[in-house]
Amino acid sequence: MFITMILNHLSPKNFNRSKELYQIKFFEEKLSNGLHVILHQDKTTPLVSISVLYHVGSKNETPGKSGFAHFFEHLMFEGSKNIKKGEYFKYIAYNGGKNNAYTNHDETCYYEILPSDRLPLALWLESERMLHAKVDEESINIQREVVKEEKKMRVENQPYVKAISEIIPSLLFKKHPYKYPIIGLYQDLDTATEADYKEFYKTYYVPNNAVLVVSGDFDMNEARMLIKKYFSSIPKGTRNFKMNKIEEEPMKKEIFFTYVDKNTKVPGVFLSYRVPKLTDEDSYVLKIIDHVLSSGESSRIMKNIVNTKQVASYAGSSLDTMEDYGIFMIYGLINPGITIDQLTKIIDEEIDLLKEKGITEYELEKQKNCFEKKFISDNYSMSGITASLSHYYLYYHNADLINTDIEKYRKITTGDIKQVANKYLNKNNRVRLYNVPDNENTDK
Structure with missing residues (x-):
């Protein structure tokens, strides 16, 4: 009898039903300024997960200006017009959450996990980052030294890392920006100006180049209202983000x-x-x-x-x-x-x-x-x-x-x-x- 019950449970009919348990339901909309919003509601635990993913990475950088996307991963925690220097992490920690960011060749992501009633705080922090990030000489100089130290610690003083992250990509790719290291080159970090960074920020960290996702325990109507409150007034970027396709010649020999x-x-x-x-x-x-x-x-x-x-x-x-x-x-x-x-x-x-x-x-x-x-x-x-x-x-x-x-x-x-x-x-x-x-x- 027990074996029959197990076999019935594993029948194709029940297997398909079990797969349906893992279906993730979500709501999507695009704001008038181009920000793409995805909301997944799950009231199992009183937490919310928020991320803003910008479609900008090291491949969007120009020769002589490597490492900009990774630099902004750091710089955009410096503060904003309404957030004092160094207070991004304090806001999250004091409210029982955690946050971080990462950069790769194609994207930069900022994310938070907070108690569900702190969703307005997370959305406000991310809107400040998108509209009012501090891109000034003082913040740039602080993060320039931070990134140099990171490069020294994680690349220059580690075995095999420079070969993997810098040498090999520079040999595999002759034209494509994938040939440059995500963390950037020392000489580019030294010569980049405040005007260079402001132009990069103005170009890529805009609503129509971003995806905002909220998952967890929230009221759908309230979340949509909050997102519009904090993000809808942010101006749309003017650049066409579709990059010209850069194709490498086929490799002919090792x-x-x-x-x-x-x-x-x-x-x-x-x-x-x-x-x-x-x-x-x-x-x-x-x-x-x-x-x-x-x-x-x-x-x-x-x-x-x-x-x-x-x-x-x-x-x-x-x-x-x-x-x-x-x-x-x-x-x-x-x-x-x-x-x-x-x-x-x-x-x-x-x-x-x-x-x-x-x-x-x-x-x-x-x-x-x-x-x-x-x-x-x-x-x-x-x-x-x-x-x-x-x-x-x-x-x-x-x-x-x-x-x-x-x-x-x-x-x-x-x-x-x-x-x-x-x-x-x-x-x-x-x-x-x-x-x-x-x-x-x-x-x-």
């Missing part, structure tokens, strides 16, 4: 580079492939390949290269998906007694095996289950829902993908894996970088 890294004692190889943009169907397949290669102890790289052959002390892969292109990286750090060329050869053998034999149905099903679990998990928390709604609207112009995007993974076949691996994971489509210590002699 680019080899040796970077001498003062911060490391262990040589490493980084094989970086140029792959398509995040909305491309092949990007979904590449995510599966990335997981097959290096997600967990049973993944191919961990099992074969690190544990069985023991030629690498650490190895793996990563996929950085961006709006215009992506970077698929496979890397390893040598074990004692192994040369960097030997490790490269063994990694290449693993890649060739993937291209020739593909993966098993078991491996594919395992990864599909993993992505389905993540998909459900992302839709479980208010902050996860807020982030997903922003992401799907910004890049796909379809926020409802928060409910349906998993179907793209379910449709992937073992044939797709093999085809995509052969299409992109080729020596003539990559940068091979050897990251070596000072005075290290490596076989070329």
Whole structure:
């Protein structure tokens, strides 16, 4: 009897019903100034998650003015016309919340989580940031030193980071701004003027270049009224935000580079492939390949290269998906007694095996289950829902993908894996970088 009940619950009819439990309902509208608003109501817990996502990242910067988007991630916490210097974090902390921001190549996001009755506070703070941020000489000089110190700590004094964040992108991309580091270059930080920053702020941090998402416990009519109160009077930006498409010439041969890294004692190889943009169907397949290669102890790289052959002390892969292109990286750090060329050869053998034999149905099903679990998990928390709604609207112009995007993974076949691996994971489509210590002699 018990087994029959379980089987009935797992029938296709009930499975479809269980999937409906995870449907995220939301309301969308666009204000007259172009601000796109998405509201998801969930009264389960007395919290609200708020984010303002600006469609500006390092790719929107011009040569000689790198690091501006990341600089504004810091600068826009400095204060505003009606908020004293340093008080953004105090407002949030004193009201029992938390907040932060991030920048990447394509976007800058500011977000808060607060008790639900503090929604008006969060909306006021974000409207102040959008309309009245302090972009003055004093604030700029403070943050200039903060960013320099961050760059020194996180890039200049860390092993392998400069190779990954600066050298490899500059070799993979000849034309596209993805070749510049998100954090910027020292010389650009030193020469940027107050007028430069004011122009950047005036251009990109405007309502028609932003998505505002609120998720959680709130009254729908009240939230819409508050959003209009705080944001509707902010002037629309005048710029056409559609960028001219910058296309890279196809790579015709492997680019080899040796970077001498003062911060490391262990040589490493980084094989970086140029792959398509995040909305491309092949990007979904590449995510599966990335997981097959290096997600967990049973993944191919961990099992074969690190544990069985023991030629690498650490190895793996990563996929950085961006709006215009992506970077698929496979890397390893040598074990004692192994040369960097030997490790490269063994990694290449693993890649060739993937291209020739593909993966098993078991491996594919395992990864599909993993992505389905993540998909459900992302839709479980208010902050996860807020982030997903922003992401799907910004890049796909379809926020409802928060409910349906998993179907793209379910449709992937073992044939797709093999085809995509052969299409992109080729020596003539990559940068091979050897990251070596000072005075290290490596076989070329």
